[in-house]
Amino acid sequence: MRQNLLKSLMSLLLVALAAVSVSQAQVTTSSVVGLVVDASGETLPGANVVATHEPSGTRYGAVTNLDGRFTIPNMRIGGPYTIQVSFIGYQAASFSNVVLRLGEPYQLSATLNDDSTELGEVLIAASRSGEFDSNRTGTSTSISTKQLTDLPQIxxxxxxxxxxxxxxxxxxxxxxxxxxxxxxxxxxxxxNGFGLSGNPLPG
Incomplete structure (x- = not known):
């Protein structure tokens, strides 16, 4: 009885080990996970993260969530990778020579600095011209009295x-x-108010 029980337990153990080995053998990719914050430590939701596999040019991308975190799954193992992190109004951060290992997520933390610049004074000068009038809109053609007088009419x-x-x-x-x-x-x-004439303009 005891021997039969031991044999059953050994069989179950071997099946479990085989299942674990098979499941581990099915993992063929890696991933990158991380956090994006600004210089004060505040998270940056909506930041763009792009990882480029240098040998093949394959690109992977993700966008940070409300907590500033991101995950890029199903990435080719090895490398090197170059990872660019960007956000509007901040200086982009670049990480090179990133190598991914099989089944091990690569942890990346990026801190972006403010990219605001102070603009110098801008002076705008204008002068009024008699050729432009606020009451006139669109294109127009001016015909002089001499043109009207000299124009041949049929x-x-x-x-x-x-x-x-x-x-x-x-x-x-x-x-x-x-x-x-x-x-x-x-x-x-x-x-031609009534539209009775073939010519909409009076003769």
Missing amino acids: NRSVTEFTRLTPQANGTSFAGRDSRYNNLQVDGANFN
């Missing part, structure tokens, strides 16, 4: 004058529907 139509501006294409300006045109004479609207 139909005595407004379109004889609108073709002087490069923004016009027939009765359309800058690609806009010609029905949105607005013509004023001495401040009064002088348009």
Whole structure:
């Protein structure tokens, strides 16, 4: 009875050892875990961590959590690796010649220094020009009285004058529907208001 019990226990022990050896044999990668803080020791959530395997160029990345901690799993063993840690507003930190061992997480602690710089005084000078007016917006074309007088006319139509501006294409300006045109004479609207004419501008 005792011998049978011992044999059973030995068999269970051998099975357990075999399972452990098999599980250990299945581990083929490594990882990098760490903490990112600033110069005062405050954690930096959202910091970017990039590890580059120098021989192959393979890149692994992670972002720190709310506690400033990160984990990069399933990394190729060996190395060397170069690890870059960066965060907006802080100087980036670099760690080189990092070698990873099988199944052993590499512990990395990074402290980033403030990268704020004091800007010098900036002076802005401006002058007013008569060619610009706050009441004018968009492109425009100015036509002088002499141009209007010397322009040859065939139909005595407004379109004889609108073709002087490069923004016009027939009765359309800058690609806009010609029905949105607005013509004023001495401040009064002088348009084809009812749309009964084929020409949206008066002749």
